[in-house]
Amino acid sequence: MRGILRKLAGAVLTLLAVTLLVFLAFRLIPGDPVTALLGTEITPERAAQLRAEMGLDDPLLVQYGRWVIHALGGDLGTSYSYSMPVSSMLAGKLPITLTMSLMAFVLSIALAIPLGILAAKHEGRIFDRVLLALCQVIMAIPPFFSGILLTYIFGIVLRWFTPGGFISYERDMVGFLRYLILPAVAIALPKAAMAAKLLRDSVIEEAGKDYVRTAYSRGNATMEVMYRHVLRNAILPVVTFLGMALADMVAGSIVVEQVFGIPGISRILLTSISNRDYPVVEAIILGIAGLVVVANLLVDLLYRLLDPRLREA
Amino acid sequence: MGEMRDDLILRVEDLTIEFHDHDRPECVVEGFNLELARGEIVGIVGESGSGKSMSALAIAGLLKRHAMTRSGRILFQGVDLLTCSRSQLRSYQGDEISIVFQEPQTSLNPVHRIGEQVEESLRIHHPEVTAQERRERALKLMEQVGLREPERVYRSYPHELSGGMRQRVMIAAAMIGSPQILIADEPTTALDVTVQAQIIELLRNINRREGTAILFISHDLSLVRSLAGRVLVMQDGHVVEEGASEEVFAHPRHPYTKRLIAAIPVVEL
């Protein structure tokens, strides 16, 4: 229990550290949002007035503190370019990106675990070799390229969907999810391939250990040995990998959204970066950093649940 | 197959094991014969690589079926364990024939509770026994093998126990089905000397109380002598000498046995 509390405190600290770094970085670079905001109508007086209104004259740490306190209250600031609250800008987009990433995450687990076990069972035989080779190739295909390939095959050749089309989740939930399947596949494929390979290697390694022989000596059938004994030990490295992959998949979805023309946070992030719209970029970074930290925490908890040796640590 | 004597429970005839995972087939056991009577303790002595552990694993049905060929017969209750079906073999494993291994630290599954592992054979072979009853039997057995505070140990994980305790757990787990044969493959090698003596004493008690036949495998001739009535000496896959252990110890015939005896430290146990 104390270990968990320590982890929790560490997670909050790292979250603060990351956001502070990003916050400072954006304010130390040349380029002034006020200049961008006023454009050609800029006069020194108006610029100074606006700067004071936006609190840009205060010391950086004060600005950061203000931002953290506001963020905790759910107020992520106001977009410089669109003069609207960041939270309402992201509110409609975030569910799309998150749904897609989550679908990809579930998909990669659903693919990796059975395939990894199957390959390990057929170690060295044709199925295992083909699957390993396939995994290697899939890992080399970047998600945006597999996205393009999927668009071509299913959108242009088979005409199963309209490339670039999209259905809002408010209008039709099923249609919305259907449009997210292919992007999710594109994001999931390389991660699933990596996880399957990892699980295969891990299962093979565990299967050679002494406790497996003990399990057989007690009359367990092969299936029971695999599912009751080997898998629970072999899954540990895969849990770590998938925990890290979750954040990667969210980041990957930013690129893949562009391929499929899905209106998630990708477009907003890209335009905000080029417009130096700090509040928006900071909010998105905060969100993903939060996700990374939460994912790490979950992996940690899951690890403790799966491996009793770590519980008192 | 009905040629077995009444009190014989295990008979190994001309067992030969060959490995094929290298370029040339390699014979690790050749022409191995063994008879084990009800309630008897037989020792197998030899250095590492002599084939003693291979023979034990073969009897326990734990040799992987690929990458090696086996010939001969291992008769248990009139059934040849080498050629019978997997499911028939499984029905004996852990219930009629149990095995305790050399490394108690790695032979227990690190992520399962001790209680679960002690009960496992019972759960597999006797699904009619209720969980409550299983637990009671496990606790009783754990007490009998000398585990203090069995309730606490029952809930523990392997990494929380000492080497000696783990080996006691392994023995309790092997005994839960009241097997006919207990194979002990170097059960004390990884333990320190005082614990070693306790484990030997425990095996002797089990043999007396339950009448379980024990196949005791060790590289240590003096240990085998203190426990087993009969001994087989193995070298390079062959049984080079066999007989009552006192007899073999007092009048070794084979030069290898003589060397083994000469190598025993002078301090007697």
Add this chain to the structure above:
Amino acid sequence: MSQFLRRMRKDPYLLTGTILTGFICLLVLWGLICSPYDPTEMDATARLAGASSAHLLGTDHLGRDVLSRILYATRVTLWIALGTVGVGAGCGTILGALTGYYGGLLDETLMRIIDVLFAFPSILLALVFVSLFGTGTSQVVLALGIAFIPSFARVVRGEFLRCLVQPYVEVARLQGVKHMRIIFVHILPNILPMLFSSILIGFNNAVLAEAGLSFLGIGSQPPYSSLGRMLSESQAYLFNRPGMVLAVGFVIVVMNLGFAFLGEGIKRWAK
């Protein structure tokens, strides 16, 4: 060299890796020595033309020869990846070596930060840095390079911790050898195989990350396009000219596969 050839015969990974990487090298050489056209030369009469004897892979929407552009873009991608790994591996090795060797509070703090950055998707880190430095090829190299420091620092630090307890290091310490000499002469050569293999993996990740950034329009700027940029440009013509996308994607995949197999082969060889 003959050792390498003998090893190649035994290990299919090394063999495939070498062949695929060799193919990429050939593309680079082809582009350097006898590129069919200037990659920026526009032919207004032949826009989006199909494959012909004049243009083996056809032309793009501005009438530029696709093959020549691919040959050029391969070079751009490789240069960016090389620069990225140079920055990342260089800084990462120094950081990992110093923190691993000296330990202490500095190590503790730095590793905390590096662990977080490591868990952070590198393409996102690169996005943040690009928005700080601005777009452009050298900015992208710097941004990606910084984003790659954590992974190298972690590997090197881990290897250093492993080597520190080895007898040869302890003996050197007892003999009073200078710290810097122990770090660079005694330990570093021992971790080179491991480092080399991570460099190849890093190279791959760099290619992927750069392609991702360029695909988003943030990486290399036209007309000096990298493969990722070409891919995003040609996606618009997926319907009429799918061959263009496929050719560009094919080169990216072959490049990745080649480095991955080469890395795996070398890792196995080192063992």
